[in-house]
Amino acid sequence: MKLTETLTDLANPTRFLALTARILPWLAGATAILLAIGLYQSAMAPDDYQQGATVKIMFIHVPNAWLSMFVWSVMSVAALGTLVWRHPLADVAAKAAAPIGAAFTFLALVTGSLWGRPMWGTYWEWDARLTSVLILFLMYLGLMALWRAVEDPSRAARAAAVLTLVGAINIPIIKFSVDWWNTLHQPASVIRMGGSTLDKAFLWPLLVMAIAFSLLFVTLHLAAMRNEILRRRVRNLQMMQANQQAA
């Protein structure tokens, strides 16, 4: 009941803007502190017995890879919000998340490539994990292009929501690609049945960085949603201005 009331309250863009104005500074501060702690722990983490110091790339590669999938999942829930519940802020949330998700996916691909060269001997391999993440990146770009191509926000929202839900099929494919196919990429070592196989010296910095990057996403997403609401206000006022001039 409480959750339903909160969601109903947040359906009002003015209330949402007031809320973001209050919580954004706190979120930004918490993100900066956690990032500083995570970076310090990453710098102090010991070398891996096989990978040496290149294991430090894991502390930025893995959070970006997780977020690349998480952001699309958030957009998929928002797409349901647009198509099923018709929540007024659902398409705002989806549109605001896409560029941020694209950036995280790009970083996951590039840092993975830079980690792969010294460890695998190649920057790129067309295996199932790498290829499915590349497809995810292209889907983010496609979605952003779709939002820009359709001028009417509500029409663009419905088309983008359908594309997002179709694209969601790729998320379990990325997650389980290392189990379903023989890939160069290692299998899951943190979130897996039987617990993490990572030593605590690597696991803690990784978890702190993952939380820090997740908070970074929440902060940037709320700020981008605020921008999108203001952009729609600009559009509405411009239409009113045009109507007044025409009358």
Place this chain on the structure above:
Amino acid sequence: MSLGPYASFIVTSYALVAAVVLLLIVWIIADYRRQQARLREIEASGVTRRSGRSAVDIR
């Protein structure tokens, strides 16, 4: 802290992440300021919201 023979790969990775995250932050802040400026401009021309409240006021 020694980064070993692959230091350039590690440093490039961290630098790239820092650059992209900074770019995202700057882009979002610039976009916010751009929308606020456009709203002020429209309101200055005499067009206001139906509620009568300022479109720039977000509190």
